[in-house]
Amino acid sequence: MTRRPILLAMLDGKGAIFLGVLAALAVLVPLSNLFLPETSPLHVPTYAVSLLGKYLSYALLALALDLVWGYCGILSLGHGAFFALGGYAMGMYLMRQIGPRGVYGHPVLPDFMVFLNWQELPWYWSGFDIFPFAALMVLAVPGLLAFVFGWLAFRSRVTGVYLSIITQAMTFALMLAFFRNDMGLGGNNGLTDFKDILGFSVQAQGTRLALFVATVIALALGYGVARYMVTSTYGKVLVAIRDAESRTRFLGYRVEHYKLVAFTVSAMMAGVAGALYVPQVGIINPSEFSPANSIEAVVWVAVGGRGTLVGAALGAVVVNMAKSWLTGALPELWLFALGALFIVVTLYLPKGIVGTLAEWREKRQATATAKPAGIAAEAAE
Amino acid sequence: MRNRFQKILATLATAATIALPAAGASAQDVIKVGILHSLSGTMAISETTLKDVMLMLIEEQNKKGGLLGKKLEAVVVDPASNWPLFAEKARELITKDKVAATFGCWTSVSRKSVLPVFEELNGILFYPVQYEGEESSRNIFYTGAAPNQQAIPAVDYLMENEGVERWVLEGTDYVYPRTTNKILEAYLKAKGVKDEDISVNYTPFGHSDWQTRVADIKKFGSGGKKTAVVSTINGDANVPFYKELANQGIKATDIPVVAFSVGEEELAGIDTKPLVGHLAAWNYFQSVDTAENNDFIAKWKAFTKNDKRVTNDPMEAHVIGFNMWVKAVEKAGSTDPDAVIDALIGVSVPNLSGGYSTMMPNHHITKPVLIGEIQEDGQFSVVSQTPGLVVGDEWSDYLDGSKDLIADWRAPLSCGNFNAKTGKCGGQGPVAQ
Amino acid sequence: MPRLLCLLLALACGLLAAPVRAAPADAGEALTLIASGRFPDIEKGVDLLARSGDARTQAIIEALRDGRLAVAADKRVVIEGANGGWSDAATGEALAEAPPSPKAVRLNNRIRRAVEAALGALTLMAPDAAARRQAAEAVFRSRDATALATLDEAIAREEVAGIRRLMGEARAAILLGDAGASDLQKIEAVDILATRADQDALALLRAAAAQGSPTVREAAEGAITAVERRLAVLSMLQNVWYGLSLGSVLLLAAIGLAITFGVMGIINMAHGEMVMIGAYTTFVIQELARTHAPGLFDWTLPVAIPMAFLVAALVGAAIERGIIRHLYGRPLETLLATWGVSLILQQAVRSLFGPSNREVGAPSYMAGAFDLGGLTITYGRLWIVVFSLAVFAALIVALKATSFGLKIRAVTQNRRMAASMGIRTPWVDTMAFALGSGIAGVAGVALSQIDNVSPNLGQSYIVDSFMVVVFGGVGNLWGTLVSALTLGIANKFLEPFAGAVLGKILLLVFLILFIQKRPRGLFALKGRAVEA
Incomplete structure (x- = not known):
């Protein structure tokens, strides 16, 4: 196969719409924020830009999760850990950028170290004052963890719920570890009160817009990478592993290698999502590691449509938007609404929003030739 | 078909941009007050009550004719014990709802999360919970206790009245216990307590199996010297801790436990008969017998339509904070943040234990310190009260990093971390603001 | 009392x-x-x-x-x-x-x-044995030298051996700290305290070793080594006991999940909420007892156990009928739906009972502790250990020795075959889920004795429960038992060295590595069915 069909496939159908929407967002949102008067109904206030940026970072996390769960059958209940690690790497960079502007005016140490009597920066903080190094760590730390973890787990053929539960154990252990103040990463408070990123104030309107656009680009790139992976021959093998792992192995494929690559790439994407998330929400702390957060990410994917990539991103945005809106509009009742949403989606939209839409379209266009990458009938269990 | 699909996507994607900033009717005749307390998640246990007390205070103020001739309107949101969500909701309250002031937060991390937001958008936050200090922001008013308004008087009490010579500092592993214990350790050592007579230990959040720790405390306490436990254990872990204490038969007469995060609300979930005599240090107890307090309790019970609802210290802090804000707005004649922030300093309002609390230039307030012993009915009996009011000390004198810092938000200093030694406003550093 | x-x-x-x-x-x-x-x-x-x-x-x-x-x-x-x-x-x-x-x-x-x-000295000769025992303990603690004369008289009169020994120890404690006592008396006191051999005795002996005359010091030092050795052994045993008791809590929390998740294959995220419902049922029953029949308070737990089972089982059955039955064959999606159920149940309890902790009291037989050769065993923990083992035994019997259990096993092993044999599989599913939920509810009764009764109760156990079931091997009840107890004891042995947080982290890391070694838990089910 040449490269062209793959690129074409990437730009096909949902993918084209998705990238189109992203491109429109990247252009229209900043324009509207900058040039439309505040009274205009179409004006996007700066805080909404950051909010959208947050949703889109979540969308990238969901996309990463869908890559392993939707196409490879690895239900990771620990993807929040990779997200948070990427976030911490970015957070450490942002902390170092504060420099002597902390409340104690210490030239190097972050505030939380000063008042807990730390004398010097622990070794693992070194290098984080340089952006390229921090950016590398955003990819390397989650990637390395996923590689080691995956190498151990896939080699010994840990699958199904066992794998899910040990990924959960991993994120839980990391959460406990990061909660410890002795870790030197701010304990429960985490890292916060950031000032600058690359010399620009994180609170400035321009920086916020730039971060938003960066998130949109990262999401588009993430989508491109994932789409490329799943539409290539490699992706076909992944789907084969998802649907019949033993059979694929008997056919001579090194199943663990395929899984390992997908898992590591996915973790790195989650890390990037975390790194973009942190400057836009202004805080990173250990509760991002909590198992509930990872489960929520799985829920986004399921709501949007497992194994559709676009659906995962859409699910993340829809659920979080609902959450933002409901916690303000129905502060006492929003959990009922959210819980009901999950139940209704599972019962009535088993393929998620995008999967169900695709099904409708399929029914209407009986002539359609290619089957959409819907989720296989039997879940990889 | 593709069009429809696209439409759905586009609608969903832009919904945020349109729905979110759909600001409430810019009614001129109301002043909005934000309430930023978790109503779900782990902190709902503590914070829901504070939301209720704020609703009550606002309702009462409206009965009195509102403020500046306008009605007050509460805007309640649920940050769901999720720290980034706190920042998001704070932003929403200030920019979208345009609240004049916000009352909220419980944990330090939630305050740290919203602090940059309040500073950026020039909002006003009243923070009602005792905390570790080491902070003073122009936009935050701390109505809870700083360590010197709670921890140090409690330790003094135990030394003087119980003759305690050996100390277990038991806390949950987060910043409040860590800082408080650092301060206490320095303080105890300054008082001549030896290293081997201090044992510091941290447990994770929600720790529920206390068998080993309680046995260790028992062991540490049977060293022949009078021992006490200073507990900075956080909310959820307290009930199992006290249940284990009771089960292992550690009585207050043997090893008293003094806690800084256990109030009437927390005790409502425990059978207190085996705990009689254990202590807590606060600036308010429900059992304080003053006209103001009795009046407040009666109103609270009527408002919640529940005769068993208890009151506690952070609730009093909100009462003080709210009354201070009302007074400051009246003084300033507007709800303009800058005017109100300036007007707040020096405002004095009655607290519920029979005195007056004043907002100091460091944005902390003066409070009496009360030590109470747990009674069989889940209330505290006040066994000691500081003779005067104690000024909240934001930068502890017992920590190396902060003993030279002071906060004074009055002009011309107007600085939250002025270093008396270098004569510089520390936070701003060499870079101009 | x-x-x-x-x-x-x-x-x-x-x-x-x-x-x-x-x-x-x-x-x-x-x-x-x-x-x-x-x-x-x-x-x-x-x-x-x-x-x-x-x-x-x-x-x-x-x-x-x-x-x-x-x-x-x-x-x-x-x-x-x-x-x-x-x-x-x-x-x-x-x-x-x-x-x-x-x-x-x-x-x-x-x-x-x-x-x-004061009361200790006054009631040393009270007619009631319990009062005398308390008095002797009070004197031991107060070491009030003025009580010595009364104490001597009381010892002479005392008929109960245990109390006489206590009084002797109190006397020894007084003498050891009494400057006026002779060396001979003090050495005698050292011997008595050496047989008591607990922390209090150790503290007294240490004090004596620090200030007594050389002979007394020597005797005290000898006694200290003996007592310390004994205490070291005891602390090992104590750790085992703490581990067992923590393990039994884990077992209780996980055992219902071993049915719904282990046997039925439903990733039941609402399991913790079933535990919570059980705890709240206990609260309601105690509240009723408090207002209507305070005299029957001790009976609230025995009543709460079947009630909690019933309430949680009913809720479970409703969930199965309403939601889960549509999801068989799609096990991972049960995760999503039950996560939603768990959010709803939490919020429902919060709206109904309020967000704060509720008080569940300990009946008299659950309160306090007793001494077993130097080990402090609290009644509450003892009952929980016994109770969890009883629940486990009952469950094993129900699954292995009843026709209902046979049907559950048949359906879970081969649904179609079971249906062909005339088993009403939907009914069995509902009953099995109700059973698992009911057992979780029963666990809630026990957990209400040691933990917060709040809407978050379930959340704090759900992760641990899944770990226990997976570590033991999904689908194997005995595995769950062994795994719960192992994790409990390992945790308690790590805690003194590593601290509570690091101990738990180490345990999780161990669990992750262990699963690499045995990808299907401690007791993996053998056979082709597992590969499904």
């Missing part, structure tokens, strides 16, 4: 009936001090009273302890009878009318200690 109270009442009445003696001067002074309202003076007053030898001493001090001693507006000290009515503290004469605005004399810990010490 009630018996003790009766006795005290009887004593008080007896004293009331006795011919009234004019109080000596210092008793009057003591009462004035007690009436002062200042804590240090009250303490002095109690001491003075205890030394006065006044006949009213015991009645007054007991009233003080029980919060029945009050000061009237006219500065008279009065005692409120246990069933109402007032008497004068100094004379014991009943008062015809209630005194003007009496205010109870307040206590603090120092006064409580003084009261305990």
Whole structure:
């Protein structure tokens, strides 16, 4: 196969719409924020830009999760850990950028170290004052963890719920570890009160817009990478592993290698999502590691449509938007609404929003030739 | 078909941009007050009550004719014990709802999360919970206790009245216990307590199996010297801790436990008969017998339509904070943040234990310190009260990093971390603001 | 405790009936001090009273302890009878009318200690054995040298061996700290304390070793080594016991999940909420008992167990009928739906009962602790261990020895085959899910005794429960048992060295590595069915 069909496939159908929407967002949102008067109904206030940026970072996390769960059958209940690690790497960079502007005016140490009597920066903080190094760590730390973890787990053929539960154990252990103040990463408070990123104030309107656009680009790139992976021959093998792992192995494929690559790439994407998330929400702390957060990410994917990539991103945005809106509009009742949403989606939209839409379209266009990458009938269990 | 699909996507994607900033009717005749307390998640246990007390205070103020001739309107949101969500909701309250002031937060991390937001958008936050200090922001008013308004008087009490010579500092592993214990350790050592007579230990959040720790405390306490436990254990872990204490038969007469995060609300979930005599240090107890307090309790019970609802210290802090804000707005004649922030300093309002609390230039307030012993009915009996009011000390004198810092938000200093030694406003550093 | 109270009442009445003696001067002074309202003076007053030898001493001090001693507006000290009515503290004469605005004399810990010490010396020869035992313990703690004479007399009279030994230990404790005692007496005391061999004895011996004469010091040092060795062994045993008790809590929390997740394959995220429902059922029953039948409080737990089972099982059945039955064959999607259910249940409980902790009390048989050869075993924990094992046994019997259990096993092993054999599989599914939920509810009854009863109760156990089931091997109940106990004991052995947080992290890391070694848990099911 040449490269062209793959690129074409990437730009096909949902993918084209998705990238189109992203491109429109990247252009229209900043324009509207900058040039439309505040009274205009179409004006996007700066805080909404950051909010959208947050949703889109979540969308990238969901996309990463869908890559392993939707196409490879690895239900990771620990993807929040990779997200948070990427976030911490970015957070450490942002902390170092504060420099002597902390409340104690210490030239190097972050505030939380000063008042807990730390004398010097622990070794693992070194290098984080340089952006390229921090950016590398955003990819390397989650990637390395996923590689080691995956190498151990896939080699010994840990699958199904066992794998899910040990990924959960991993994120839980990391959460406990990061909660410890002795870790030197701010304990429960985490890292916060950031000032600058690359010399620009994180609170400035321009920086916020730039971060938003960066998130949109990262999401588009993430989508491109994932789409490329799943539409290539490699992706076909992944789907084969998802649907019949033993059979694929008997056919001579090194199943663990395929899984390992997908898992590591996915973790790195989650890390990037975390790194973009942190400057836009202004805080990173250990509760991002909590198992509930990872489960929520799985829920986004399921709501949007497992194994559709676009659906995962859409699910993340829809659920979080609902959450933002409901916690303000129905502060006492929003959990009922959210819980009901999950139940209704599972019962009535088993393929998620995008999967169900695709099904409708399929029914209407009986002539359609290619089957959409819907989720296989039997879940990889 | 593709069009429809696209439409759905586009609608969903832009919904945020349109729905979110759909600001409430810019009614001129109301002043909005934000309430930023978790109503779900782990902190709902503590914070829901504070939301209720704020609703009550606002309702009462409206009965009195509102403020500046306008009605007050509460805007309640649920940050769901999720720290980034706190920042998001704070932003929403200030920019979208345009609240004049916000009352909220419980944990330090939630305050740290919203602090940059309040500073950026020039909002006003009243923070009602005792905390570790080491902070003073122009936009935050701390109505809870700083360590010197709670921890140090409690330790003094135990030394003087119980003759305690050996100390277990038991806390949950987060910043409040860590800082408080650092301060206490320095303080105890300054008082001549030896290293081997201090044992510091941290447990994770929600720790529920206390068998080993309680046995260790028992062991540490049977060293022949009078021992006490200073507990900075956080909310959820307290009930199992006290249940284990009771089960292992550690009585207050043997090893008293003094806690800084256990109030009437927390005790409502425990059978207190085996705990009689254990202590807590606060600036308010429900059992304080003053006209103001009795009046407040009666109103609270009527408002919640529940005769068993208890009151506690952070609730009093909100009462003080709210009354201070009302007074400051009246003084300033507007709800303009800058005017109100300036007007707040020096405002004095009655607290519920029979005195007056004043907002100091460091944005902390003066409070009496009360030590109470747990009674069989889940209330505290006040066994000691500081003779005067104690000024909240934001930068502890017992920590190396902060003993030279002071906060004074009055002009011309107007600085939250002025270093008396270098004569510089520390936070701003060499870079101009 | 009630018996003790009766006795005290009887004593008080007896004293009331006795011919009234004019109080000596210092008793009057003591009462004035007690009436002062200042804590240090009250303490002095109690001491003075205890030394006065006044006949009213015991009645007054007991009233003080029980919060029945009050000061009237006219500065008279009065005692409120246990069933109402007032008497004068100094004379014991009943008062015809209630005194003007009496205010109870307040206590603090120092006064409580003084009261305990005073009562200890006074009740050493009480007719009631429990009172004497308490008195001996109080004297051991107070080490009040003035009680020595009474103690000697009490030892001579004492008939119960255990109490006599306690009194001997109290005597030894006093002598060891008494500068006036001879070396011989002290060495004898060291020997007695060496046989007591607990932390308190160790503290006393250490003090003696630090300041006694050389011979005493030598004896004490020898005793210290012996006691320390014994305590080291004991602390090992104590760790095992703590581990067992933590393990049994884990077992209780996980065992319902072993059915719904392990046997049925449903990733049941609402499992924790079933535990919570059980705990709240206990709360409701206790609340009913408190308002309607306080005398039956001790019966609330036995009643709560079947009720919690029933309530949680009903909720479980409803969830299965309403939601899960549509999802068979799609196990991962049950995760999503039950996550939604769990959010709804949490919020429902929050709306219904409020967000704060609810008080679930311990019945008398769950409170307190006893000493087993130096080990402190708390009754509450003991009952939980017994209870969890009983639940486990009952479940094993239900699955292995009943036709219902047979059907569950048949359906889970091969649904189609079971259906062909005429088993109504949907019904079996519902019942099995209800069973798992019901057991989770029963676990809630036990957990309500040691943990918060709040809407978050379930959340704190869900992760641990899944770990336990997976570590033991999905689908294997015995695996769950072994895994719960192993994790519990391992945790408790790690905790003293690594601390609670690091211990738990180490355990999780171990679990992750262990799964690499045995990808299907401790006790993997063998056979082709597993590969499905």
